Amino acid sequence: xxxFDLNNSNLEFLFKTIMELRSMEECEKYFTDLCTxxxxxxxxxxxxxxxxxxxxxxxxxxxxxxxxxxxxxSRVNRSLQYGAGGYRIIFDRLEEQE
Numbered sequence: 001x002x003x004f005d006l007n008n009s010n011l012e013f014l015f016k017t018i019m020e021l022r023s024m025e026e027c028e029k030y031f032t033d034l035c036t037x038x039x040x041x042x043x044x045x046x047x048x049x050x051x052x053x054x055x056x057x058x059x060x061x062x063x064x065x066x067x068x069x070x071x072x073x074s075r076v077n078r079s080l081q082y083g084a085g086g087y088r089i090i091f092d093r094l095e096e097q098e
Contacts (some may be wrong), residue, residue: 049076050087 021027031040045068052062053076062073080087 046072046076049073050080051091053077053080054087054091 017030021030035043045066048066049062049068049072052065053073059070059073062068063070068076
């Protein structure tokens with residue numbers, strides 16, 4: 001479990017602001033303002049790693065295609081297996097759209 005309070009009012013505010021985004025353009029603008037370039041690269045890398053793991057890709061392919069370390073891949077895999085289920089929600093919705 002995370003070692004910070006998920007009921008924190010700052011996190012609640014962040015989640016509410018994200019839920020107000022209505023388009024890809026709005027999302028790009030908001031996250032560009034909100035995050036540094038390294039933060040965006042890190043977050044996006046983890047999302048792609050999670051998708052590749054969900055597709056049963058092996059670690060070596062993921063390292064080669066994303067540049068992620070095996071430690072990052074392992075952490076993402078742990079979240080996929082034992083996390084809150086957030087990745088599953090998103091991946092299922094993406095599959096429905098295809």
